[in-house]
Amino acid sequence: MTEHDTDAELGTDGGTETSTDGGAGTEPERETTELDEPSTDEPISIAAPDIGAEAKQRVQSVLESGMLADGPEVRAFESSFAAYCGAERGVATSNGTTALHAALEAVGLEDGDAVITSPFSFVASANAIRLAGGTPVFADIDPETYTIDRAAVERILADRDDIAGLVPVHLYGLAADMDALRSIADDHDLFIVEDACQAHGAAIDGDRVGSLGDAACFSFYPTKNMTTGEGGIITTDRDDVADRAASFVNHGRDVGDGGSYDHVDLGHNYRLTSLAAAIGRAQLERLPEFNRARRANAMYYNEELESLPLETPTEPDGYRHVYHQYTVRTDDRDALAATLEDHGVDTGVYYGTPIHQQPAYETVSTAAATLPNAERASETVLSLPVHPDLSERDRRIVVEAVRDHFHSQ
Missing domain, CATH: 3.40.640.10 (Type I PLP-dependent aspartate aminotransferase-like (Major domain))
Structure with a gap:
Protein backbone atom coordinates (compact mmCIF):
# COMPACT_ATOMS: atom_id res chain seq x y z
CA MET A 1 0.00 0.00 0.00
CA THR A 2 1.49 3.34 -1.00
CA GLU A 3 1.07 6.43 1.14
CA HIS A 4 -0.67 8.43 -1.59
CA ASP A 5 -3.65 6.08 -2.00
CA THR A 6 -6.76 8.29 -1.77
CA ASP A 7 -9.59 6.21 -3.19
CA ALA A 8 -11.07 4.55 -0.11
CA GLU A 9 -8.61 1.68 -0.24
CA LEU A 10 -8.41 0.05 3.17
CA GLY A 11 -4.97 -0.46 4.61
CA THR A 12 -3.48 -3.92 4.91
CA ASP A 13 -3.86 -3.65 8.68
CA GLY A 14 -7.62 -3.22 8.34
CA GLY A 15 -7.55 0.56 8.75
CA THR A 16 -9.16 3.05 6.39
CA GLU A 17 -7.22 5.57 4.37
CA THR A 18 -8.33 9.01 3.27
CA SER A 19 -11.11 8.97 0.68
CA THR A 20 -11.99 11.42 -2.04
CA ASP A 21 -15.15 9.71 -3.24
CA GLY A 22 -16.58 7.55 -0.46
CA GLY A 23 -15.37 4.47 -2.30
CA ALA A 24 -18.19 4.16 -4.83
CA GLY A 25 -18.40 7.38 -6.80
CA THR A 26 -16.59 8.67 -9.87
CA GLU A 27 -12.86 8.86 -9.44
CA PRO A 28 -10.45 11.33 -11.01
CA GLU A 29 -8.96 10.25 -14.31
CA ARG A 30 -5.41 8.97 -14.25
CA GLU A 31 -2.77 11.32 -15.54
CA THR A 32 -2.00 10.67 -19.18
CA THR A 33 0.84 11.69 -21.44
CA GLU A 34 0.95 12.29 -25.17
CA LEU A 35 0.50 8.93 -26.85
CA ASP A 36 2.39 7.29 -29.64
CA GLU A 37 0.50 6.50 -32.81
CA PRO A 38 -1.45 3.26 -32.41
CA SER A 39 -0.04 0.05 -33.80
CA THR A 40 -2.36 -1.39 -36.42
CA ASP A 41 -1.34 -5.01 -35.91
CA GLU A 42 -1.46 -5.42 -32.13
CA PRO A 43 -4.91 -6.12 -30.70
CA ILE A 44 -6.09 -4.51 -27.49
CA SER A 45 -6.15 -7.52 -25.20
CA ILE A 46 -8.94 -8.45 -22.80
CA ALA A 47 -6.30 -9.04 -20.09
CA ALA A 48 -2.66 -8.09 -19.56
CA PRO A 49 -0.95 -9.44 -16.42
CA ASP A 50 1.62 -6.99 -15.03
CA ILE A 51 4.15 -8.80 -12.85
CA GLY A 52 6.70 -6.04 -12.34
CA ALA A 282 4.49 -7.88 -4.48
CA GLN A 283 1.18 -7.92 -6.34
CA LEU A 284 -0.79 -7.21 -3.16
CA GLU A 285 1.21 -4.03 -2.67
CA ARG A 286 0.16 -2.95 -6.17
CA LEU A 287 -3.46 -4.06 -5.92
CA PRO A 288 -4.74 -0.58 -4.89
CA GLU A 289 -3.01 0.87 -7.95
CA PHE A 290 -4.43 -1.83 -10.21
CA ASN A 291 -7.96 -1.35 -8.88
CA ARG A 292 -7.84 2.44 -9.22
CA ALA A 293 -6.80 2.04 -12.85
CA ARG A 294 -9.61 -0.44 -13.54
CA ARG A 295 -12.14 1.91 -11.96
CA ALA A 296 -10.82 4.88 -13.93
CA ASN A 297 -11.14 2.90 -17.15
CA ALA A 298 -14.67 1.86 -16.21
CA MET A 299 -15.70 5.44 -15.42
CA TYR A 300 -14.36 6.53 -18.80
CA TYR A 301 -16.43 3.88 -20.56
CA ASN A 302 -19.53 4.74 -18.53
CA GLU A 303 -19.34 8.35 -19.63
CA GLU A 304 -18.43 7.73 -23.25
CA LEU A 305 -20.97 4.92 -23.84
CA GLU A 306 -23.85 6.48 -21.93
CA SER A 307 -25.85 7.56 -24.97
CA LEU A 308 -25.63 4.22 -26.77
CA PRO A 309 -28.29 1.48 -26.75
CA LEU A 310 -26.47 -0.93 -24.44
CA GLU A 311 -26.42 -1.52 -20.69
CA THR A 312 -23.25 -0.62 -18.82
CA PRO A 313 -22.31 -2.08 -15.40
CA THR A 314 -24.21 -1.23 -12.23
CA GLU A 315 -22.52 -0.09 -9.02
CA PRO A 316 -25.13 0.08 -6.23
CA ASP A 317 -24.90 2.76 -3.55
CA GLY A 318 -22.30 1.86 -0.95
CA TYR A 319 -20.63 -0.76 -3.14
CA ARG A 320 -17.13 -0.57 -4.54
CA HIS A 321 -16.81 -2.36 -7.87
CA VAL A 322 -13.26 -3.35 -8.82
CA TYR A 323 -14.07 -4.28 -12.45
CA HIS A 324 -12.40 -7.60 -12.93
CA GLN A 325 -14.53 -7.38 -16.06
CA TYR A 326 -16.31 -4.42 -17.62
CA THR A 327 -19.42 -6.17 -18.90
CA VAL A 328 -22.05 -4.58 -21.12
CA ARG A 329 -25.32 -6.05 -22.33
CA THR A 330 -26.91 -5.88 -25.75
CA ASP A 331 -29.16 -8.05 -27.88
CA ASP A 332 -26.62 -7.40 -30.65
CA ARG A 333 -23.81 -9.03 -28.64
CA ASP A 334 -22.25 -11.24 -31.30
CA ALA A 335 -22.31 -8.57 -33.98
CA LEU A 336 -20.80 -6.04 -31.58
CA ALA A 337 -18.02 -8.49 -30.71
CA ALA A 338 -17.32 -8.94 -34.43
CA THR A 339 -17.10 -5.18 -34.95
CA LEU A 340 -14.70 -4.82 -32.05
CA GLU A 341 -12.57 -7.64 -33.44
CA ASP A 342 -12.42 -5.80 -36.76
CA HIS A 343 -11.07 -2.79 -34.86
CA GLY A 344 -8.39 -4.91 -33.15
CA VAL A 345 -10.18 -5.12 -29.78
CA ASP A 346 -10.40 -8.40 -27.88
CA THR A 347 -13.63 -9.14 -26.02
CA GLY A 348 -14.92 -11.99 -23.88
CA VAL A 349 -18.24 -13.66 -23.11
CA TYR A 350 -18.37 -14.59 -19.42
CA TYR A 351 -20.43 -16.80 -19.43
CA GLY A 352 -22.05 -18.07 -22.61
CA THR A 353 -23.65 -21.13 -21.00
CA PRO A 354 -25.00 -20.97 -17.44
CA ILE A 355 -23.81 -23.77 -15.20
CA HIS A 356 -27.15 -25.54 -14.93
CA GLN A 357 -27.12 -25.99 -18.72
CA GLN A 358 -23.58 -27.39 -18.88
CA PRO A 359 -23.33 -31.05 -19.99
CA ALA A 360 -21.57 -31.96 -16.74
CA TYR A 361 -24.68 -30.82 -14.82
CA GLU A 362 -27.32 -32.83 -16.65
CA THR A 363 -27.64 -35.20 -13.70
CA VAL A 364 -27.80 -32.51 -11.01
CA SER A 365 -31.27 -32.19 -9.53
CA THR A 366 -31.75 -28.52 -10.39
CA ALA A 367 -30.29 -28.79 -13.91
CA ALA A 368 -33.78 -28.66 -15.42
CA ALA A 369 -34.68 -25.47 -13.57
CA THR A 370 -35.74 -22.41 -15.52
CA LEU A 371 -33.53 -19.52 -14.49
CA PRO A 372 -34.51 -16.76 -16.91
CA ASN A 373 -32.24 -13.99 -15.68
CA ALA A 374 -29.11 -16.14 -15.86
CA GLU A 375 -30.13 -17.55 -19.22
CA ARG A 376 -30.84 -14.11 -20.61
CA ALA A 377 -27.53 -12.76 -19.34
CA SER A 378 -25.66 -15.60 -21.03
CA GLU A 379 -27.12 -14.50 -24.37
CA THR A 380 -26.40 -10.77 -24.04
CA VAL A 381 -23.23 -10.08 -21.99
CA LEU A 382 -19.96 -8.92 -23.52
CA SER A 383 -16.83 -7.89 -21.62
CA LEU A 384 -14.58 -5.11 -22.91
CA PRO A 385 -10.89 -4.60 -22.02
CA VAL A 386 -10.63 -2.80 -18.67
CA HIS A 387 -7.24 -3.94 -17.36
CA PRO A 388 -4.78 -1.45 -15.82
CA ASP A 389 -2.38 -1.40 -18.78
CA LEU A 390 -4.87 0.22 -21.15
CA SER A 391 -3.58 3.50 -22.55
CA GLU A 392 -5.70 6.51 -23.39
CA ARG A 393 -5.37 5.47 -27.03
CA ASP A 394 -6.59 1.97 -26.22
CA ARG A 395 -9.64 3.24 -24.39
CA ARG A 396 -10.44 5.64 -27.23
CA ILE A 397 -10.22 2.86 -29.81
CA VAL A 398 -12.58 0.67 -27.75
CA VAL A 399 -15.14 3.47 -27.43
CA GLU A 400 -14.90 4.48 -31.08
CA ALA A 401 -15.38 0.87 -32.16
CA VAL A 402 -18.52 0.52 -30.05
CA ARG A 403 -19.86 3.82 -31.36
CA ASP A 404 -19.10 2.85 -34.96
CA HIS A 405 -21.05 -0.34 -34.50
CA PHE A 406 -24.23 1.31 -33.24
CA HIS A 407 -24.03 4.36 -35.50
CA SER A 408 -23.73 2.13 -38.57
CA GLN A 409 -27.05 0.46 -37.87
Whole structure:
Protein backbone atom coordinates (compact mmCIF):
# COMPACT_ATOMS: atom_id res chain seq x y z
CA MET A 1 0.00 0.00 0.00
CA THR A 2 1.49 3.34 -1.00
CA GLU A 3 1.07 6.43 1.14
CA HIS A 4 -0.67 8.43 -1.59
CA ASP A 5 -3.65 6.08 -2.00
CA THR A 6 -6.76 8.29 -1.77
CA ASP A 7 -9.59 6.21 -3.19
CA ALA A 8 -11.07 4.55 -0.11
CA GLU A 9 -8.61 1.68 -0.24
CA LEU A 10 -8.41 0.05 3.17
CA GLY A 11 -4.97 -0.46 4.61
CA THR A 12 -3.48 -3.92 4.91
CA ASP A 13 -3.86 -3.65 8.68
CA GLY A 14 -7.62 -3.22 8.34
CA GLY A 15 -7.55 0.56 8.75
CA THR A 16 -9.16 3.05 6.39
CA GLU A 17 -7.22 5.57 4.37
CA THR A 18 -8.33 9.01 3.27
CA SER A 19 -11.11 8.97 0.68
CA THR A 20 -11.99 11.42 -2.04
CA ASP A 21 -15.15 9.71 -3.24
CA GLY A 22 -16.58 7.55 -0.46
CA GLY A 23 -15.37 4.47 -2.30
CA ALA A 24 -18.19 4.16 -4.83
CA GLY A 25 -18.40 7.38 -6.80
CA THR A 26 -16.59 8.67 -9.87
CA GLU A 27 -12.86 8.86 -9.44
CA PRO A 28 -10.45 11.33 -11.01
CA GLU A 29 -8.96 10.25 -14.31
CA ARG A 30 -5.41 8.97 -14.25
CA GLU A 31 -2.77 11.32 -15.54
CA THR A 32 -2.00 10.67 -19.18
CA THR A 33 0.84 11.69 -21.44
CA GLU A 34 0.95 12.29 -25.17
CA LEU A 35 0.50 8.93 -26.85
CA ASP A 36 2.39 7.29 -29.64
CA GLU A 37 0.50 6.50 -32.81
CA PRO A 38 -1.45 3.26 -32.41
CA SER A 39 -0.04 0.05 -33.80
CA THR A 40 -2.36 -1.39 -36.42
CA ASP A 41 -1.34 -5.01 -35.91
CA GLU A 42 -1.46 -5.42 -32.13
CA PRO A 43 -4.91 -6.12 -30.70
CA ILE A 44 -6.09 -4.51 -27.49
CA SER A 45 -6.15 -7.52 -25.20
CA ILE A 46 -8.94 -8.45 -22.80
CA ALA A 47 -6.30 -9.04 -20.09
CA ALA A 48 -2.66 -8.09 -19.56
CA PRO A 49 -0.95 -9.44 -16.42
CA ASP A 50 1.62 -6.99 -15.03
CA ILE A 51 4.15 -8.80 -12.85
CA GLY A 52 6.70 -6.04 -12.34
CA ALA A 53 10.33 -5.86 -11.31
CA GLU A 54 9.70 -6.12 -7.56
CA ALA A 55 7.95 -9.48 -7.93
CA LYS A 56 10.79 -10.80 -10.07
CA GLN A 57 13.33 -9.72 -7.46
CA ARG A 58 11.37 -11.46 -4.72
CA VAL A 59 11.14 -14.64 -6.76
CA GLN A 60 14.89 -14.50 -7.25
CA SER A 61 15.35 -14.18 -3.49
CA VAL A 62 13.21 -17.25 -2.92
CA LEU A 63 15.16 -19.17 -5.55
CA GLU A 64 18.40 -18.25 -3.82
CA SER A 65 17.00 -19.28 -0.43
CA GLY A 66 16.32 -22.80 -1.65
CA MET A 67 12.95 -22.93 0.18
CA LEU A 68 10.72 -23.20 -2.88
CA ALA A 69 7.65 -24.99 -1.55
CA ASP A 70 5.52 -24.13 1.47
CA GLY A 71 7.31 -22.00 4.06
CA PRO A 72 7.70 -18.55 5.66
CA GLU A 73 7.02 -16.72 2.40
CA VAL A 74 3.62 -18.38 2.19
CA ARG A 75 2.85 -17.60 5.84
CA ALA A 76 3.72 -13.94 5.24
CA PHE A 77 1.45 -13.79 2.18
CA GLU A 78 -1.42 -15.43 4.06
CA SER A 79 -1.14 -12.90 6.87
CA SER A 80 -0.88 -9.87 4.58
CA PHE A 81 -3.78 -10.85 2.33
CA ALA A 82 -6.06 -11.69 5.25
CA ALA A 83 -5.29 -8.31 6.81
CA TYR A 84 -6.03 -6.59 3.49
CA CYS A 85 -9.50 -8.17 3.52
CA GLY A 86 -10.08 -7.34 7.17
CA ALA A 87 -10.04 -11.03 8.11
CA GLU A 88 -8.16 -12.74 10.94
CA ARG A 89 -6.71 -15.72 9.11
CA GLY A 90 -5.58 -16.73 5.63
CA VAL A 91 -4.88 -20.18 4.21
CA ALA A 92 -3.12 -20.15 0.84
CA THR A 93 -3.94 -22.81 -1.76
CA SER A 94 -2.83 -23.87 -5.22
CA ASN A 95 -5.71 -22.12 -7.03
CA GLY A 96 -9.18 -20.67 -6.54
CA THR A 97 -10.95 -23.99 -7.09
CA THR A 98 -8.94 -25.75 -4.42
CA ALA A 99 -9.63 -22.82 -2.10
CA LEU A 100 -13.38 -23.31 -2.61
CA HIS A 101 -13.13 -27.07 -2.11
CA ALA A 102 -11.03 -26.75 1.04
CA ALA A 103 -13.25 -24.01 2.48
CA LEU A 104 -16.39 -26.10 2.01
CA GLU A 105 -14.74 -29.05 3.71
CA ALA A 106 -13.58 -26.75 6.52
CA VAL A 107 -17.02 -25.26 7.26
CA GLY A 108 -18.40 -28.77 7.67
CA LEU A 109 -20.21 -29.54 4.44
CA GLU A 110 -21.30 -33.17 4.60
CA ASP A 111 -22.06 -35.66 1.88
CA GLY A 112 -25.49 -35.00 0.44
CA ASP A 113 -25.85 -31.48 1.84
CA ALA A 114 -27.47 -29.00 -0.53
CA VAL A 115 -25.85 -25.61 -1.11
CA ILE A 116 -27.42 -22.65 -2.89
CA THR A 117 -25.21 -20.92 -5.42
CA SER A 118 -25.33 -18.94 -8.66
CA PRO A 119 -25.81 -20.53 -12.08
CA PHE A 120 -24.07 -17.55 -13.68
CA SER A 121 -20.40 -18.01 -12.82
CA PHE A 122 -17.35 -19.95 -13.80
CA VAL A 123 -18.14 -23.63 -13.29
CA ALA A 124 -15.69 -23.97 -10.39
CA SER A 125 -18.22 -22.38 -8.02
CA ALA A 126 -20.55 -25.34 -8.41
CA ASN A 127 -17.85 -27.94 -9.04
CA ALA A 128 -16.32 -27.28 -5.62
CA ILE A 129 -19.64 -28.04 -3.94
CA ARG A 130 -19.81 -31.37 -5.73
CA LEU A 131 -16.16 -32.18 -5.02
CA ALA A 132 -16.85 -31.62 -1.32
CA GLY A 133 -19.78 -34.07 -1.45
CA GLY A 134 -22.58 -31.54 -1.66
CA THR A 135 -25.29 -30.81 -4.21
CA PRO A 136 -25.48 -27.37 -5.83
CA VAL A 137 -28.93 -25.79 -5.95
CA PHE A 138 -29.08 -22.90 -8.39
CA ALA A 139 -30.86 -19.66 -7.54
CA ASP A 140 -31.42 -17.10 -10.28
CA ILE A 141 -29.50 -13.83 -10.44
CA ASP A 142 -30.39 -10.18 -10.18
CA PRO A 143 -30.36 -8.97 -13.81
CA GLU A 144 -28.74 -5.65 -12.86
CA THR A 145 -25.82 -6.93 -10.76
CA TYR A 146 -25.45 -10.49 -12.14
CA THR A 147 -25.13 -11.74 -8.55
CA ILE A 148 -27.45 -14.13 -6.77
CA ASP A 149 -30.93 -12.73 -6.11
CA ARG A 150 -32.12 -12.76 -2.51
CA ALA A 151 -35.74 -13.39 -3.49
CA ALA A 152 -34.70 -16.45 -5.50
CA VAL A 153 -32.79 -17.76 -2.48
CA GLU A 154 -35.80 -17.22 -0.24
CA ARG A 155 -38.07 -19.10 -2.65
CA ILE A 156 -35.76 -22.11 -2.57
CA LEU A 157 -35.61 -22.08 1.21
CA ALA A 158 -39.40 -21.94 1.38
CA ASP A 159 -39.58 -25.17 -0.64
CA ARG A 160 -36.62 -27.14 0.74
CA ASP A 161 -35.37 -28.08 4.19
CA ASP A 162 -32.07 -29.68 3.16
CA ILE A 163 -30.05 -26.50 2.49
CA ALA A 164 -26.85 -26.33 4.53
CA GLY A 165 -25.22 -23.21 3.17
CA LEU A 166 -24.78 -20.49 0.57
CA VAL A 167 -21.97 -19.86 -1.91
CA PRO A 168 -22.66 -16.37 -3.29
CA VAL A 169 -20.44 -15.32 -6.19
CA HIS A 170 -19.04 -11.79 -6.29
CA LEU A 171 -19.08 -11.55 -10.07
CA TYR A 172 -17.04 -9.34 -12.40
CA GLY A 173 -15.64 -7.44 -9.39
CA LEU A 174 -18.96 -6.57 -7.71
CA ALA A 175 -20.00 -8.00 -4.36
CA ALA A 176 -23.23 -9.91 -3.96
CA ASP A 177 -25.95 -8.56 -1.63
CA MET A 178 -24.22 -9.79 1.50
CA ASP A 179 -26.39 -7.90 3.99
CA ALA A 180 -29.46 -9.72 2.72
CA LEU A 181 -27.69 -13.05 2.41
CA ARG A 182 -26.23 -12.88 5.90
CA SER A 183 -29.68 -12.13 7.29
CA ILE A 184 -31.08 -15.15 5.44
CA ALA A 185 -28.21 -17.32 6.64
CA ASP A 186 -28.76 -16.26 10.24
CA ASP A 187 -32.48 -17.01 10.01
CA HIS A 188 -31.92 -20.49 8.55
CA ASP A 189 -28.66 -21.43 10.31
CA LEU A 190 -26.68 -21.65 7.07
CA PHE A 191 -22.97 -21.20 6.46
CA ILE A 192 -21.72 -18.71 3.87
CA VAL A 193 -18.61 -19.28 1.77
CA GLU A 194 -17.97 -16.24 -0.43
CA ASP A 195 -16.69 -16.95 -3.93
CA ALA A 196 -14.57 -13.81 -4.21
CA CYS A 197 -12.34 -15.15 -6.98
CA GLN A 198 -13.13 -12.12 -9.18
CA ALA A 199 -13.40 -9.46 -6.49
CA HIS A 200 -10.04 -8.63 -4.87
CA GLY A 201 -10.68 -5.34 -3.04
CA ALA A 202 -14.41 -5.07 -3.71
CA ALA A 203 -16.33 -3.71 -0.75
CA ILE A 204 -19.74 -2.89 0.71
CA ASP A 205 -19.93 0.20 2.93
CA GLY A 206 -16.17 0.04 3.38
CA ASP A 207 -16.06 -3.63 4.39
CA ARG A 208 -14.10 -5.73 1.96
CA VAL A 209 -15.23 -9.04 0.55
CA GLY A 210 -13.27 -11.78 2.21
CA SER A 211 -14.55 -10.71 5.60
CA LEU A 212 -18.31 -11.02 5.07
CA GLY A 213 -19.00 -14.76 5.52
CA ASP A 214 -17.78 -17.78 7.44
CA ALA A 215 -15.02 -18.05 4.85
CA ALA A 216 -14.13 -16.54 1.49
CA CYS A 217 -12.10 -17.75 -1.45
CA PHE A 218 -9.94 -15.87 -3.95
CA SER A 219 -8.15 -16.89 -7.14
CA PHE A 220 -4.81 -15.51 -8.30
CA TYR A 221 -5.01 -16.72 -11.89
CA PRO A 222 -3.03 -14.44 -14.26
CA THR A 223 -6.09 -12.53 -15.53
CA LYS A 224 -7.36 -11.61 -12.04
CA ASN A 225 -6.94 -8.19 -10.41
CA MET A 226 -3.75 -9.53 -8.86
CA THR A 227 -1.91 -12.77 -9.58
CA THR A 228 0.52 -15.31 -8.21
CA GLY A 229 0.69 -17.10 -11.58
CA GLU A 230 -1.64 -19.77 -10.23
CA GLY A 231 -2.87 -19.72 -6.67
CA GLY A 232 -5.71 -19.13 -4.28
CA ILE A 233 -6.47 -18.27 -0.67
CA ILE A 234 -9.16 -18.77 1.97
CA THR A 235 -9.83 -15.92 4.39
CA THR A 236 -11.84 -16.30 7.58
CA ASP A 237 -12.32 -14.98 11.10
CA ARG A 238 -12.95 -18.48 12.42
CA ASP A 239 -9.93 -20.30 13.84
CA ASP A 240 -11.67 -23.66 13.53
CA VAL A 241 -12.27 -23.11 9.80
CA ALA A 242 -8.71 -21.88 9.22
CA ASP A 243 -7.19 -24.81 11.08
CA ARG A 244 -9.29 -27.39 9.26
CA ALA A 245 -8.55 -25.76 5.90
CA ALA A 246 -4.81 -25.61 6.64
CA SER A 247 -4.86 -29.31 7.48
CA PHE A 248 -6.96 -30.25 4.45
CA VAL A 249 -4.65 -28.52 1.96
CA ASN A 250 -1.61 -30.25 3.51
CA HIS A 251 -2.58 -33.94 3.38
CA GLY A 252 -4.71 -33.75 6.54
CA ARG A 253 -1.70 -33.11 8.74
CA ASP A 254 -1.97 -31.95 12.33
CA VAL A 255 -1.52 -28.18 11.93
CA GLY A 256 -0.39 -27.80 15.52
CA ASP A 257 2.72 -29.90 15.00
CA GLY A 258 4.62 -28.20 12.20
CA GLY A 259 5.96 -30.63 9.64
CA SER A 260 4.88 -33.79 11.45
CA TYR A 261 3.74 -36.95 9.73
CA ASP A 262 0.66 -37.19 11.94
CA HIS A 263 -2.24 -37.14 9.49
CA VAL A 264 -5.40 -36.58 11.50
CA ASP A 265 -7.84 -36.48 8.60
CA LEU A 266 -8.16 -37.04 4.89
CA GLY A 267 -6.66 -34.21 2.85
CA HIS A 268 -5.08 -33.14 -0.42
CA ASN A 269 -1.87 -31.48 -1.52
CA TYR A 270 -3.39 -28.08 -2.32
CA ARG A 271 -0.46 -26.02 -1.05
CA LEU A 272 0.80 -22.77 -2.58
CA THR A 273 4.50 -22.54 -3.39
CA SER A 274 6.85 -19.96 -1.93
CA LEU A 275 7.61 -18.79 -5.46
CA ALA A 276 3.94 -17.99 -6.03
CA ALA A 277 3.63 -16.35 -2.62
CA ALA A 278 6.59 -14.08 -3.41
CA ILE A 279 4.79 -12.86 -6.52
CA GLY A 280 1.61 -12.46 -4.50
CA ARG A 281 3.19 -10.29 -1.84
CA ALA A 282 4.49 -7.88 -4.48
CA GLN A 283 1.18 -7.92 -6.34
CA LEU A 284 -0.79 -7.21 -3.16
CA GLU A 285 1.21 -4.03 -2.67
CA ARG A 286 0.16 -2.95 -6.17
CA LEU A 287 -3.46 -4.06 -5.92
CA PRO A 288 -4.74 -0.58 -4.89
CA GLU A 289 -3.01 0.87 -7.95
CA PHE A 290 -4.43 -1.83 -10.21
CA ASN A 291 -7.96 -1.35 -8.88
CA ARG A 292 -7.84 2.44 -9.22
CA ALA A 293 -6.80 2.04 -12.85
CA ARG A 294 -9.61 -0.44 -13.54
CA ARG A 295 -12.14 1.91 -11.96
CA ALA A 296 -10.82 4.88 -13.93
CA ASN A 297 -11.14 2.90 -17.15
CA ALA A 298 -14.67 1.86 -16.21
CA MET A 299 -15.70 5.44 -15.42
CA TYR A 300 -14.36 6.53 -18.80
CA TYR A 301 -16.43 3.88 -20.56
CA ASN A 302 -19.53 4.74 -18.53
CA GLU A 303 -19.34 8.35 -19.63
CA GLU A 304 -18.43 7.73 -23.25
CA LEU A 305 -20.97 4.92 -23.84
CA GLU A 306 -23.85 6.48 -21.93
CA SER A 307 -25.85 7.56 -24.97
CA LEU A 308 -25.63 4.22 -26.77
CA PRO A 309 -28.29 1.48 -26.75
CA LEU A 310 -26.47 -0.93 -24.44
CA GLU A 311 -26.42 -1.52 -20.69
CA THR A 312 -23.25 -0.62 -18.82
CA PRO A 313 -22.31 -2.08 -15.40
CA THR A 314 -24.21 -1.23 -12.23
CA GLU A 315 -22.52 -0.09 -9.02
CA PRO A 316 -25.13 0.08 -6.23
CA ASP A 317 -24.90 2.76 -3.55
CA GLY A 318 -22.30 1.86 -0.95
CA TYR A 319 -20.63 -0.76 -3.14
CA ARG A 320 -17.13 -0.57 -4.54
CA HIS A 321 -16.81 -2.36 -7.87
CA VAL A 322 -13.26 -3.35 -8.82
CA TYR A 323 -14.07 -4.28 -12.45
CA HIS A 324 -12.40 -7.60 -12.93
CA GLN A 325 -14.53 -7.38 -16.06
CA TYR A 326 -16.31 -4.42 -17.62
CA THR A 327 -19.42 -6.17 -18.90
CA VAL A 328 -22.05 -4.58 -21.12
CA ARG A 329 -25.32 -6.05 -22.33
CA THR A 330 -26.91 -5.88 -25.75
CA ASP A 331 -29.16 -8.05 -27.88
CA ASP A 332 -26.62 -7.40 -30.65
CA ARG A 333 -23.81 -9.03 -28.64
CA ASP A 334 -22.25 -11.24 -31.30
CA ALA A 335 -22.31 -8.57 -33.98
CA LEU A 336 -20.80 -6.04 -31.58
CA ALA A 337 -18.02 -8.49 -30.71
CA ALA A 338 -17.32 -8.94 -34.43
CA THR A 339 -17.10 -5.18 -34.95
CA LEU A 340 -14.70 -4.82 -32.05
CA GLU A 341 -12.57 -7.64 -33.44
CA ASP A 342 -12.42 -5.80 -36.76
CA HIS A 343 -11.07 -2.79 -34.86
CA GLY A 344 -8.39 -4.91 -33.15
CA VAL A 345 -10.18 -5.12 -29.78
CA ASP A 346 -10.40 -8.40 -27.88
CA THR A 347 -13.63 -9.14 -26.02
CA GLY A 348 -14.92 -11.99 -23.88
CA VAL A 349 -18.24 -13.66 -23.11
CA TYR A 350 -18.37 -14.59 -19.42
CA TYR A 351 -20.43 -16.80 -19.43
CA GLY A 352 -22.05 -18.07 -22.61
CA THR A 353 -23.65 -21.13 -21.00
CA PRO A 354 -25.00 -20.97 -17.44
CA ILE A 355 -23.81 -23.77 -15.20
CA HIS A 356 -27.15 -25.54 -14.93
CA GLN A 357 -27.12 -25.99 -18.72
CA GLN A 358 -23.58 -27.39 -18.88
CA PRO A 359 -23.33 -31.05 -19.99
CA ALA A 360 -21.57 -31.96 -16.74
CA TYR A 361 -24.68 -30.82 -14.82
CA GLU A 362 -27.32 -32.83 -16.65
CA THR A 363 -27.64 -35.20 -13.70
CA VAL A 364 -27.80 -32.51 -11.01
CA SER A 365 -31.27 -32.19 -9.53
CA THR A 366 -31.75 -28.52 -10.39
CA ALA A 367 -30.29 -28.79 -13.91
CA ALA A 368 -33.78 -28.66 -15.42
CA ALA A 369 -34.68 -25.47 -13.57
CA THR A 370 -35.74 -22.41 -15.52
CA LEU A 371 -33.53 -19.52 -14.49
CA PRO A 372 -34.51 -16.76 -16.91
CA ASN A 373 -32.24 -13.99 -15.68
CA ALA A 374 -29.11 -16.14 -15.86
CA GLU A 375 -30.13 -17.55 -19.22
CA ARG A 376 -30.84 -14.11 -20.61
CA ALA A 377 -27.53 -12.76 -19.34
CA SER A 378 -25.66 -15.60 -21.03
CA GLU A 379 -27.12 -14.50 -24.37
CA THR A 380 -26.40 -10.77 -24.04
CA VAL A 381 -23.23 -10.08 -21.99
CA LEU A 382 -19.96 -8.92 -23.52
CA SER A 383 -16.83 -7.89 -21.62
CA LEU A 384 -14.58 -5.11 -22.91
CA PRO A 385 -10.89 -4.60 -22.02
CA VAL A 386 -10.63 -2.80 -18.67
CA HIS A 387 -7.24 -3.94 -17.36
CA PRO A 388 -4.78 -1.45 -15.82
CA ASP A 389 -2.38 -1.40 -18.78
CA LEU A 390 -4.87 0.22 -21.15
CA SER A 391 -3.58 3.50 -22.55
CA GLU A 392 -5.70 6.51 -23.39
CA ARG A 393 -5.37 5.47 -27.03
CA ASP A 394 -6.59 1.97 -26.22
CA ARG A 395 -9.64 3.24 -24.39
CA ARG A 396 -10.44 5.64 -27.23
CA ILE A 397 -10.22 2.86 -29.81
CA VAL A 398 -12.58 0.67 -27.75
CA VAL A 399 -15.14 3.47 -27.43
CA GLU A 400 -14.90 4.48 -31.08
CA ALA A 401 -15.38 0.87 -32.16
CA VAL A 402 -18.52 0.52 -30.05
CA ARG A 403 -19.86 3.82 -31.36
CA ASP A 404 -19.10 2.85 -34.96
CA HIS A 405 -21.05 -0.34 -34.50
CA PHE A 406 -24.23 1.31 -33.24
CA HIS A 407 -24.03 4.36 -35.50
CA SER A 408 -23.73 2.13 -38.57
CA GLN A 409 -27.05 0.46 -37.87
